[in-house]
Amino acid sequence: MNGVSRFLGAETWKRPVLRYRAGEYWEEDDVIATEFAVTLYVNGEEFATLVCTPTYVEDLVYGFLASEGVIRTVDDVKSVQVSLWTGTARVETKSGVVLPPAMYNKRYIGSCCGKGRQSFYFQSDALTARPVADPVRLSADDVLRAMDLLDASSGLFEETGGVHVAALVRAGQLVLARADIGRHNALDKIYGHCLKSGESLSGTAVAFSGRISSEVLLKVAKIGVGVVIARGAPTALALDLAEELNITAIGFVRGQAFNVYSHPWRMKDVKREQGVAGGT
The missing domain is CATH 3.40.140.10 (Cytidine Deaminase, domain 2)
Known part of the structure; x- marks a missing residue:
């Protein structure tokens, strides 16, 4: 069984471990969280690789693209194809425009949310993070x-x-x-x-x-x-x-x-x- 196929859609994997407690060792199976890499392509171009738990991957793709400013609403997406077998997610946007991936790795100095204080932010953060208007109250x-x-x-x-x-x-x-x-x-x-x-x-x-x-x-x-x-x-x-x-x-x-x-x-x-x- 190869390293990809055994993790398809699984949140966990069992493997034997050697445990130690109070001066004694013993072997038993332990439950391990799955770590899975999904490479995201947007309009045919490789955009990012997401290392994740391989569940709700389509939700992850939508949320990641929205948080990075590539899409604003679900209506910006033409199609999404997720394949856990190949470890890929392919997204086509209606606009067909993709921001260069390099911009997401570059921090710059600027004012956040129109305030005067300067801090370091990812450029995508400045495009998508806005003050939250919800007046929710809680006890x-x-x-x-x-x-x-x-x-x-x-x-x-x-x-x-x-x-x-x-x-x-x-x-x-x-x-x-x-x-x-x-x-x-x-x-x-x-x-x-x-x-x-x-x-x-x-x-x-x-x-x-x-x-x-x-x-x-x-x-x-x-x-x-x-x-x-x-x-x-x-x-x-x-x-x-x-x-x-x-x-x-x-x-x-x-x-x-x-x-x-x-x-x-x-x-x-x-x-x-x-x-x-x-x-x-």
């Missing part, structure tokens, strides 16, 4: 419930320990969840599904299993969601971006505790005397 219970919903959707992580999980939630209910070995991929799969299905993003939040890096924050902005709720910590650049992009960043959700790092006006159960500024 502490909503935040904790979002993480419970994420945990309930994390079967692949529980099985392998080798993936990230992202969930879209609204009013205490799970809209959808996606897992992937790449944290960006999990978010792109959500983005792609929403583009294809026409899912409304009003009143939603993204719950995320990892930390809030600048890249994760930008992905959330590109999707168009006003709240990101994460198990881990944020970075300083992510919080600068959250302030500019009107996103409420909530991190360190552990047990009955969490930290609100930006735009706390979205927390509807915070009293004014606790020092929370008003809305946008």
Whole structure:
């Protein structure tokens, strides 16, 4: 069995491992997260190679292309052909125009979102990341419930320990969840599904299993969601971006505790005397 065919469509793979604990070794099968490469072609030209979990690959393709500014809506796409056997995804756009891949690897100094502060961004980020206008409000219970919903959707992580999980939630209910070995991929799969299905993003939040890096924050902005709720910590650049992009960043959700790092006006159960500024 070759290295491609054995992973076709499979999230996991079993292989024997040598375990050690308390002075003893033993052999048993372990469940390993699948890592699969899909080369993306746009209008016949090689555009990027996505290393991913080989599920919901078409959603991943749509989300990735939208987050990179190649497409804006599902209507920009003429056709998509995904072949896990060959490890390819071939996309034809209606415009037939493709931006040079080199531009996505070059950072430049510029102002984000019309603000005066200068930072480093990918050029595609400046084209696609905009402040989120959704006035969604949520309570502490909503935040904790979002993480419970994420945990309930994390079967692949529980099985392998080798993936990230992202969930879209609204009013205490799970809209959808996606897992992937790449944290960006999990978010792109959500983005792609929403583009294809026409899912409304009003009143939603993204719950995320990892930390809030600048890249994760930008992905959330590109999707168009006003709240990101994460198990881990944020970075300083992510919080600068959250302030500019009107996103409420909530991190360190552990047990009955969490930290609100930006735009706390979205927390509807915070009293004014606790020092929370008003809305946008």
